[in-house]
Amino acid sequence: MTTPSRLARSSGADPLSEFIEGVCASDPFKVEQDLGQGYVKLRSTEAEKRQAAQDIKCTEDIVIELLRNSRDAAATNVFLATTKEDGQRSLVMIDDGDGVPEDMWRTIFEPRVTSKLETAHMDKWGMHGRGMALYSIKENTHAAEVVASRQGYGCSMRIMAGEELAEKADQSTFPTFEESSGVMAMRGPKNILRTSCEFALEHRKDITVYVGTPAQIAATLYGYGIATVPAYIRAFGDDSELPLTKALGLANGPDDLVRRAGALGLDISLRTARRIIDGQSERVDDLSSLMLKRSFKGKQAPNASRGARSHGRTGPRPHITAEDRERFLSSVMNAYAELASAYYLAEDVTPEVHLSSGKLVVTIPLAEDAGSDS
Numbered sequence: 001m002t003t004p005s006r007l008a009r010s011s012g013a014d015p016l017s018e019f020i021e022g023v024c025a026s027d028p029f030k031v032e033q034d035l036g037q038g039y040v041k042l043r044s045t046e047a048e049k050r051q052a053a054q055d056i057k058c059t060e061d062i063v064i065e066l067l068r069n070s071r072d073a074a075a076t077n078v079f080l081a082t083t084k085e086d087g088q089r090s091l092v093m094i095d096d097g098d099g100v101p102e103d104m105w106r107t108i109f110e111p112r113v114t115s116k117l118e119t120a121h122m123d124k125w126g127m128h129g130r131g132m133a134l135y136s137i138k139e140n141t142h143a144a145e146v147v148a149s150r151q152g153y154g155c156s157m158r159i160m161a162g163e164e165l166a167e168k169a170d171q172s173t174f175p176t177f178e179e180s181s182g183v184m185a186m187r188g189p190k191n192i193l194r195t196s197c198e199f200a201l202e203h204r205k206d207i208t209v210y211v212g213t214p215a216q217i218a219a220t221l222y223g224y225g226i227a228t229v230p231a232y233i234r235a236f237g238d239d240s241e242l243p244l245t246k247a248l249g250l251a252n253g254p255d256d257l258v259r260r261a262g263a264l265g266l267d268i269s270l271r272t273a274r275r276i277i278d279g280q281s282e283r284v285d286d287l288s289s290l291m292l293k294r295s296f297k298g299k300q301a302p303n304a305s306r307g308a309r310s311h312g313r314t315g316p317r318p319h320i321t322a323e324d325r326e327r328f329l330s331s332v333m334n335a336y337a338e339l340a341s342a343y344y345l346a347e348d349v350t351p352e353v354h355l356s357s358g359k360l361v362v363t364i365p366l367a368e369d370a371g372s373d374s
Helices: 004-009 015-025 044-049 059-072 133-139 192-202 214-228 231-236 244-250 254-263 270-277 287-295 322-343
Strands: 031-036 039-042 077-085 088-095 121-123 126-128 143-150 154-161 176-180 183-187 208-212 352-356 359-363
Touching: 059 077, 059 088, 059 133, 059 154, 059 192, 077 192, 077 214, 088 214, 088 244, 133 143, 143 244, 154 244, 176 287, 183 192, 192 208, 192 287, 208 214, 208 287, 214 244, 214 254, 214 270, 231 244, 244 254, 254 270, 322 352
Parallel strands: 077 208
Antiparallel strands: 031 039, 077 088, 088 154, 121 126, 143 154, 176 183, 352 359
8 A cells, every 4th residue: 555655655656656556466455464475364344255154164164265365376286284182183284385474373364364365256155365264263162373384385274173163973983975866965964074175176286185193195296295305415315495395305214204294283202203214104096196185086086187196296296307317317227336346237228217107117138139029
């Protein structure tokens, strides 16, 4: 919002033009305060215009609001860790979106604070961007906080809710698809899993969503990091320019994994960390893949070729760039050199790598002229 004092300091030749430009950039009839870094606090009248049909009434409402926030922050991977102990529901959502500036971590939970001044919109779950969702979440739960975030590298948010906030009694049933009169419909209780599946299905072309226990999500994030972070970055342990979703891949042992997971809001034991590093802890598939597996066994799912992703981004990607391919093959040959030396195998061979049937296949000939089928 342009003020008279700012006009007085203006060095431009046309103060009127600058004034109009400033007003258009931040509508004074909508904004009470410009908080900087893309965030504003709306006037009460503007927030009322954006009032959603309902506020937070259950745990599932929290989940969909957090997922929508990740979507609007341009996230492509979202990991939801959830558990319930002694009547306390814990939700930790980690994404690789735009992130939240550190000096805004508390402020975003205040009423009428939003980064969506001009992009508030309706979707199938109602109005989004009115500056009240996070405030409503905080008011209806025991705790709501940003655990970790860096601009451009993602955000981890943790919510703790008690029994006073309703949720579906059945939180274990995974939704299925059933055909009725030629129409496919999702069936199952409207629990956290179904809420997340509906969102994942709606945005299947843009976002991969994972849901599991803290241990499962930690194991999945560890596997994702190992698969996507180059070895030279893992060796030096520098995660300053890595999305939060890849940070666990830099863990150099169980103790470090516990520390890194805790920094994201995932509390795991040392024993669990050892199991994760040893590959003995369960990882989870993304929800789109799980829906295909559970609902369309042996069948072709509707729009499957357009919508489904394989084991998310913890596994192979549909395309590997030439640069990544060369870096990967270099690492493979470094490992193979030790084996070749010990077993008197040919060292001057050319490996091949390609994607086939959902697998990353590496072929190393045992002789220089053996060919790729050796």
